Amino acid sequence: GAVVSQHPSRVICKSGTSVKIECRSLDFQATTMFWYRQFPKQSLMLMATSNEGSKATYEQGVEKDKFLINHASLTLSTLTVTSAHPEDSSFYICSARGQGRWEQYFGPGTRLTVT
Protein backbone atom coordinates (compact mmCIF):
# COMPACT_ATOMS: atom_id res chain seq x y z
CA GLY A 1 0.00 0.00 0.00
CA ALA A 2 0.96 3.64 -0.37
CA VAL A 3 3.06 5.07 2.43
CA VAL A 4 3.10 8.60 3.74
CA SER A 5 5.64 9.76 6.30
CA GLN A 6 5.76 12.80 8.52
CA HIS A 7 8.70 14.39 10.22
CA PRO A 8 9.13 15.08 13.03
CA SER A 9 6.75 12.85 14.94
CA ARG A 10 6.98 15.12 17.98
CA VAL A 11 8.26 18.64 18.36
CA ILE A 12 8.42 21.06 21.25
CA CYS A 13 9.09 24.70 20.53
CA LYS A 14 9.05 27.95 22.43
CA SER A 15 6.32 30.51 21.98
CA GLY A 16 7.12 32.94 19.19
CA THR A 17 9.28 30.58 17.17
CA SER A 18 8.40 28.82 13.93
CA VAL A 19 8.32 25.11 13.29
CA LYS A 20 8.22 23.16 10.04
CA ILE A 21 6.52 19.80 9.56
CA GLU A 22 7.29 17.67 6.51
CA CYS A 23 4.93 15.27 4.77
CA ARG A 24 6.33 12.86 2.20
CA SER A 25 4.76 10.31 -0.09
CA LEU A 26 7.31 7.51 -0.22
CA ASP A 27 6.15 5.32 -3.07
CA PHE A 28 3.77 7.37 -5.19
CA GLN A 29 3.40 10.82 -6.65
CA ALA A 30 1.07 12.93 -4.57
CA THR A 31 -0.59 15.54 -6.74
CA THR A 32 -2.76 16.63 -3.84
CA MET A 33 -1.93 16.80 -0.15
CA PHE A 34 -4.14 17.69 2.75
CA TRP A 35 -3.32 19.03 6.21
CA TYR A 36 -5.53 18.29 9.19
CA ARG A 37 -5.49 19.36 12.79
CA GLN A 38 -6.78 17.18 15.59
CA PHE A 39 -7.34 18.25 19.18
CA PRO A 40 -7.43 15.60 21.93
CA LYS A 41 -10.46 13.34 21.69
CA GLN A 42 -11.80 15.31 18.75
CA SER A 43 -12.17 14.74 15.05
CA LEU A 44 -9.87 15.71 12.22
CA MET A 45 -10.44 19.21 10.92
CA LEU A 46 -9.20 20.01 7.43
CA MET A 47 -6.91 23.03 7.44
CA ALA A 48 -5.90 23.25 3.80
CA THR A 49 -5.60 21.46 0.50
CA SER A 50 -2.50 21.82 -1.63
CA ASN A 51 -1.87 20.81 -5.20
CA GLU A 52 1.67 20.39 -6.43
CA GLY A 53 3.01 23.62 -7.80
CA SER A 54 -0.01 25.68 -6.76
CA LYS A 55 -0.95 27.79 -3.79
CA ALA A 56 -2.78 26.00 -1.03
CA THR A 57 -6.51 26.43 -0.52
CA TYR A 58 -7.26 27.16 3.12
CA GLU A 59 -10.44 26.31 4.94
CA GLN A 60 -12.50 29.07 6.46
CA GLY A 61 -11.05 30.27 9.73
CA VAL A 62 -7.52 29.01 9.09
CA GLU A 63 -4.94 31.79 9.05
CA LYS A 64 -2.89 31.38 5.89
CA ASP A 65 -0.15 33.67 7.17
CA LYS A 66 0.22 31.59 10.28
CA PHE A 67 0.07 28.16 8.69
CA LEU A 68 2.27 28.30 5.61
CA ILE A 69 1.91 25.36 3.27
CA ASN A 70 4.30 24.55 0.45
CA HIS A 71 3.84 21.70 -2.00
CA ALA A 72 6.85 22.17 -4.22
CA SER A 73 7.25 18.60 -5.44
CA LEU A 74 5.13 15.53 -6.08
CA THR A 75 6.48 13.84 -2.98
CA LEU A 76 6.83 16.61 -0.41
CA SER A 77 4.57 19.12 1.29
CA THR A 78 5.52 21.22 4.29
CA LEU A 79 3.47 22.98 6.94
CA THR A 80 5.20 25.82 8.76
CA VAL A 81 3.59 27.15 11.90
CA THR A 82 4.87 30.69 12.21
CA SER A 83 5.16 32.56 15.50
CA ALA A 84 3.72 29.60 17.34
CA HIS A 85 1.69 30.08 20.50
CA PRO A 86 0.49 27.57 23.09
CA GLU A 87 -2.95 27.46 21.46
CA ASP A 88 -1.29 26.07 18.33
CA SER A 89 -0.37 22.96 20.30
CA SER A 90 -2.15 20.10 18.60
CA PHE A 91 -1.76 16.95 16.54
CA TYR A 92 -1.18 17.68 12.87
CA ILE A 93 -1.88 15.02 10.25
CA CYS A 94 -1.19 15.10 6.55
CA SER A 95 -2.62 12.93 3.81
CA ALA A 96 -1.73 12.49 0.19
CA ARG A 97 -3.55 11.47 -2.96
CA GLY A 98 -2.33 10.54 -6.41
CA GLN A 99 -3.50 11.91 -9.73
CA GLY A 100 -7.01 10.80 -10.59
CA ARG A 101 -7.35 8.83 -7.37
CA TRP A 102 -9.94 9.27 -4.66
CA GLU A 103 -8.22 7.53 -1.77
CA GLN A 104 -6.16 9.55 0.65
CA TYR A 105 -3.23 7.97 2.46
CA PHE A 106 -2.53 9.35 5.89
CA GLY A 107 0.74 10.12 7.57
CA PRO A 108 1.37 9.09 11.19
CA GLY A 109 0.92 12.64 12.48
CA THR A 110 3.06 15.19 14.31
CA ARG A 111 2.46 16.24 17.88
CA LEU A 112 3.31 19.91 18.33
CA THR A 113 3.73 21.35 21.80
CA VAL A 114 4.34 25.07 22.18
CA THR A 115 5.66 26.14 25.57
Add this chain to the structure above:
Amino acid sequence: AQTVTQSQPEMSVQEAETVTLSCTYDTSESDYYLFWYKQPPSRQMILVIRQEAYKQQNATENRFSVNFQKAAKSFSLKISDSQLGDAAMYFCAHYGGATNKLIFGTGTLLAVQP
Protein backbone atom coordinates in the same frame (compact mmCIF):
# COMPACT_ATOMS: atom_id res chain seq x y z
CA ALA B 1 -22.60 21.77 2.91
CA GLN B 2 -21.74 18.21 3.70
CA THR B 3 -22.09 17.04 7.29
CA VAL B 4 -21.40 13.75 9.02
CA THR B 5 -22.97 12.86 12.37
CA GLN B 6 -21.94 10.12 14.76
CA SER B 7 -24.35 10.05 17.67
CA GLN B 8 -22.47 7.52 19.80
CA PRO B 9 -19.44 9.11 21.49
CA GLU B 10 -18.52 5.80 23.14
CA MET B 11 -19.43 2.16 22.66
CA SER B 12 -18.38 -1.03 24.38
CA VAL B 13 -18.48 -4.63 23.20
CA GLN B 14 -17.45 -7.98 24.60
CA GLU B 15 -14.72 -9.83 22.80
CA ALA B 16 -16.15 -12.11 20.07
CA GLU B 17 -19.46 -10.24 20.06
CA THR B 18 -20.90 -7.98 17.37
CA VAL B 19 -21.22 -4.22 17.57
CA THR B 20 -22.76 -1.62 15.26
CA LEU B 21 -21.55 1.95 15.03
CA SER B 22 -23.97 4.52 13.66
CA CYS B 23 -23.39 7.31 11.17
CA THR B 24 -25.71 9.65 9.32
CA TYR B 25 -24.75 12.21 6.74
CA ASP B 26 -26.11 15.01 4.68
CA THR B 27 -24.84 15.84 1.22
CA SER B 28 -25.76 17.85 -1.82
CA GLU B 29 -23.64 15.70 -4.11
CA SER B 30 -24.96 12.89 -6.26
CA ASP B 31 -21.61 11.16 -6.61
CA TYR B 32 -19.78 10.50 -3.37
CA TYR B 33 -17.96 7.98 -1.25
CA LEU B 34 -18.43 7.04 2.38
CA PHE B 35 -15.71 5.65 4.60
CA TRP B 36 -15.04 4.27 8.02
CA TYR B 37 -11.59 4.99 9.41
CA LYS B 38 -10.02 3.52 12.52
CA GLN B 39 -7.64 5.54 14.67
CA PRO B 40 -5.91 3.40 17.31
CA PRO B 41 -3.88 4.90 20.18
CA SER B 42 -0.95 5.31 17.79
CA ARG B 43 -3.08 7.98 16.05
CA GLN B 44 -2.39 6.47 12.59
CA MET B 45 -5.53 6.69 10.46
CA ILE B 46 -6.44 3.33 8.95
CA LEU B 47 -9.08 2.86 6.27
CA VAL B 48 -11.48 0.14 7.40
CA ILE B 49 -14.05 0.10 4.62
CA ARG B 50 -15.45 2.26 1.85
CA GLN B 51 -18.75 2.47 0.01
CA GLU B 52 -19.40 4.07 -3.33
CA ALA B 53 -22.76 5.81 -3.26
CA TYR B 54 -23.78 4.49 -6.66
CA LYS B 55 -23.44 0.89 -5.48
CA GLN B 56 -26.50 -0.63 -3.87
CA GLN B 57 -24.61 -3.61 -2.48
CA ASN B 58 -23.24 -3.11 1.00
CA ALA B 59 -19.46 -3.24 1.26
CA THR B 60 -17.79 -5.94 3.35
CA GLU B 61 -14.18 -6.45 4.40
CA ASN B 62 -13.69 -9.62 6.43
CA ARG B 63 -15.29 -8.97 9.84
CA PHE B 64 -16.36 -5.46 8.88
CA SER B 65 -19.51 -4.67 6.94
CA VAL B 66 -21.70 -1.66 6.39
CA ASN B 67 -25.41 -1.04 6.17
CA PHE B 68 -25.76 1.70 3.57
CA GLN B 69 -29.23 3.23 3.42
CA LYS B 70 -28.92 5.91 0.74
CA ALA B 71 -32.42 7.34 1.03
CA ALA B 72 -32.11 7.63 4.78
CA LYS B 73 -28.51 8.88 4.47
CA SER B 74 -27.37 6.32 6.95
CA PHE B 75 -24.09 4.42 6.91
CA SER B 76 -23.52 2.13 9.89
CA LEU B 77 -20.52 -0.12 10.52
CA LYS B 78 -20.90 -3.63 11.88
CA ILE B 79 -17.94 -5.34 13.46
CA SER B 80 -18.38 -9.07 13.91
CA ASP B 81 -16.36 -11.32 16.21
CA SER B 82 -14.84 -8.28 17.91
CA GLN B 83 -11.20 -8.54 18.85
CA LEU B 84 -9.13 -6.65 21.40
CA GLY B 85 -7.26 -5.01 18.54
CA ASP B 86 -10.47 -3.44 17.31
CA ALA B 87 -10.43 -1.03 20.25
CA ALA B 88 -9.95 2.41 18.75
CA MET B 89 -11.66 5.61 17.71
CA TYR B 90 -13.78 5.10 14.61
CA PHE B 91 -14.56 7.96 12.25
CA CYS B 92 -17.21 8.00 9.57
CA ALA B 93 -16.30 10.21 6.61
CA HIS B 94 -17.83 11.55 3.40
CA TYR B 95 -15.96 12.45 0.23
CA GLY B 96 -17.53 14.21 -2.71
CA GLY B 97 -15.89 15.01 -6.02
CA ALA B 98 -17.33 18.51 -6.14
CA THR B 99 -15.93 19.55 -2.77
CA ASN B 100 -12.81 17.40 -3.13
CA LYS B 101 -12.37 16.89 0.58
CA LEU B 102 -13.04 14.41 3.33
CA ILE B 103 -15.54 15.46 5.97
CA PHE B 104 -15.24 13.52 9.19
CA GLY B 105 -17.77 12.78 11.88
CA THR B 106 -16.97 13.40 15.53
CA GLY B 107 -15.95 9.80 16.13
CA THR B 108 -17.00 6.86 18.28
CA LEU B 109 -14.58 5.45 20.83
CA LEU B 110 -14.93 1.68 20.85
CA ALA B 111 -13.80 -0.34 23.85
CA VAL B 112 -13.50 -4.12 23.61
CA GLN B 113 -13.89 -5.99 26.87
CA PRO B 114 -12.04 -9.30 27.29
